[in-house]
Amino acid sequence: MKSDMVPFRMAGNLYFVGSRNPSSHLLDTGDGLILIDTGYEENAEMIVNSMKTLGFDIRDVKYIIHSHGHGDHTFATAKLVELSGAKTFLNSADIRYLEGRFTPDFDIKAGDIIKLGNTEILCLHTPGHTEGTVSFFFNLEENGKVYRAGMFGGAGTNQLRKDYLRNKGLNTLPRGQFLKSVERLKREHVDIFVGNHSWQNDTLGNYKKSLTSDTNPFIDENRWGKFLDKITVDFWNVIEEEKTTHFINYAHRGASEYVPENTFLAFYTGVYMGANGIETDVHVTEDGVAVLFHDDTLDRVTGENGEVAKKTYEELQKLFVTKNGFSDKIVKFEDFLDRFSFRDLTFAIELKQKGTAKQVADIIRKYKIEDKVVITSFDFESVCDMSEYAPELRLGFLTEKVTDELLEEMKKRNISEICPIADIVNEENVHKWHSEGFNVRAWGVADEEIMKKVCNAGADGMTVNFPDKLAEYIGTVK
Ligand code: G3P
Numbered sequence: 411m412k413s414d415m416v417p418f419r420m421a422g423n424l425y426f427v428g429s430r431n432p433s434s435h436l437l438d439t440g441d442g443l444i445l446i447d448t449g450y451e452e453n454a455e456m457i458v459n460s461m462k463t464l465g466f467d468i469r470d471v472k473y474i475i476h477s478h479g480h481g482d483h484t485f486a487t488a489k490l491v492e493l494s495g496a497k498t499f500l501n502s503a504d505i506r507y508l509e510g511r512f513t514p515d516f517d518i519k520a521g522d523i524i525k526l527g528n529t530e531i532l533c534l535h536t537p538g539h540t541e542g543t544v545s546f547f548f549n550l551e552e553n554g555k556v557y558r559a560g561m562f563g564g565a566g567t568n569q570l571r572k573d574y575l576r577n578k579g580l581n582t583l584p585r586g587q588f589l590k591s592v593e594r595l596k597r598e599h600v601d602i603f604v605g606n607h608s609w610q611n612d613t614l615g616n617y618k619k620s621l622t623s624d625t626n627p628f629i630d631e632n633r634w635g636k637f638l639d640k641i642t643v644d645f646w647n648v649i650e651e652e653k654t655t656h657f658i659n660y661a662h663r664g665a666s667e668y669v670p671e672n673t674f675l676a677f678y679t680g681v682y683m684g685a686n687g688i689e690t691d692v693h694v695t696e697d698g699v700a701v702l703f704h705d706d707t708l709d710r711v712t713g714e715n716g717e718v719a720k721k722t723y724e725e726l727q728k729l730f731v732t733k734n735g736f737s738d739k740i741v742k743f744e745d746f747l748d749r750f751s752f753r754d755l756t757f758a759i760e761l762k763q764k765g766t767a768k769q770v771a772d773i774i775r776k777y778k779i780e781d782k783v784v785i786t787s788f789d790f791e792s793v794c795d796m797s798e799y800a801p802e803l804r805l806g807f808l809t810e811k812v813t814d815e816l817l818e819e820m821k822k823r824n825i826s827e828i829c830p831i832a833d834i835v836n837e838e839n840v841h842k843w844h845s846e847g848f849n850v851r852a853w854g855v856a857d858e859e860i861m862k863k864v865c866n867a868g869a870d871g872m873t874v875n876f877p878d879k880l881a882e883y884i885g886t887v888k
């Protein structure tokens with residue numbers, strides 16, 4: 411294969427030896443070569459030739475490291491190993507994408523440092539694009555100065571579209587990790603952004619500039635941050651494009667069936683699975699911080715003893731909520747709103763602790779999202795407190811039993827949403843509650859059968875631990 415790119419030295423001991431799509435890079439460590447990503451099968455010959463042009467011999471490649479397992483980064487590897495005897499590296503979660511072409515010699519784990527000669531490569535696990543995506547960071551010396559290079563191992567968002575994942579028989583769970591990975595990467599300082607596709611850092615354009623410029627155009631400490639901002643926008647656009655209806659599919663404590671409840675991981679996963687609403691629970695810590703936590707006690711989800719309301723926020727920050735091998739931190743209510751308040755989502759905020767209504771209302775007013783929230787509780791008194799203090803807010807009451815007396819009491823207090831347990835939601839009841847002027851939103855949806863029953867009864871929404879299945883059923887996603 412003839413490359414549509416030219417091989418060239420990018421900066422320090424880093425060389426570009428790839429194609430336009432995908433890129434491959436070579437590090438000359440002084441004690442052997444490291445190749446980062448290979449490409450489709452036909453790229454093998456091109457890489458060998460590119461190396462020759464630059465004065466390198468394929469037999470000197472000691473390590474081949476992969477940003478992730480997709481074939482456009484890995485399928486040429488088997489041939490290059492045959493020619494070089496190099497050892498191969500890949501996060502083991504991505505072996506499935508190799509289709510048996512080779513077996514990696516080393517599993518790249520989060521925080522690993524790959525060392526060879528004068529080069530150390532820090533590997534950060536940044537899942538999303540695939541489960542096993544890894545991003546690389548290393549230093550390059552140019553004209554006596556040291557610069558930090560960084561590669562985001564999986565930045566493309568098209569591969570995270572529902573249609574794509576469904577056609578490939580993959581689930582949507584990793585999508586929930588994508589923006590968390592982006593946020594992690596934003597904390598890294600990068601002077602030289604190395605793309606694993608040439609569109610990411612305009613490899614060809616900057617190479618051309620370098621031919622006539624006195625300075626190295628690849629050195630730009632702002633390019634990394636700008637790129638991460640751009641793909642964040644790309645990603646939310648994908649999510650918006652996939653929405654088609656306005657029935658409210660609330661991810662209950664986030665996508666709590668799959669990942670740790672009431673954490674950023676759960677909220678992101680829920681939204682990326684097709685939820686257009688997020689349900690969450692508020693407690694207030696001993697030092698007065700509103701946090702998102704369901705139980706009064708810590709043990710069920712963190713394994714620690716004690717009550718949330720008797721811990722300080724700082725103490726809670728040391729804990730991890732875990733589920734299915736995932737873990738994430740307890741979230742401050744305001745941090746949640748910092749990230750989600752401006753999104754096209756509805757928020758069902760449940761008061762879990764008496765006497766917290768004012769504080770919650772003040773936070774909602776601060777973020778100016780009065781028209782996007784519904785405040786609920788199983789505790790009628792708490793909903794009434796809210797009705798008195800913040801009459802502008804939409805209110806709902808969670809209950810296992812709906813009586814005419816209750817509905818009358820709710821009307822008096824301007825509580826406009828009835829939130830019945832799913833078991834008592836049927837067409838007749840929904841019709842009655844609607845005709846009395848209530849919005850109907852169910853909770854306690856134990857399985858798909860009940861989920862379908864609630865949809866078919868004509869309710870306006872539900873909280874569900876598996877928003878992917880609901881999205882699939884009602885068509886909030888294409
Ligand atoms: O949708 C309301 C639901 O959250 C009530 O149950 O136990 O999750 O607070 P729970």
Ligand code: CA
Nearest residue numbers: 689690691760
């Ligand atoms: Ca709740």
